Amino acid sequence: MKLTECPLCGSRKLRSRTGGYPAKIGKKRVLIPGIQYWVCEACGEHFLSDEAMIVLQEYRLKKRKVA
Numbered sequence: 001m002k003l004t005e006c007p008l009c010g011s012r013k014l015r016s017r018t019g020g021y022p023a024k025i026g027k028k029r030v031l032i033p034g035i036q037y038w039v040c041e042a043c044g045e046h047f048l049s050d051e052a053m054i055v056l057q058e059y060r061l062k063k064r065k066v067a
Contacts (some may be wrong), residue, residue: 003038011040019033025060035055
């Protein structure tokens, strides 16, 4: 997936990033490693690919089982 325009504000100032993605699991904020996501430099919104959403969901499920 490659975004060329922000779905929220319409800006074309999107930056692809890969690395620790900030997420909230329960009441804790964590950085999930190895996630590719896009950040709109105009409005600051983050967007994930379908694959990244699956990784994020699996991470959340794994953390719930441990807790």
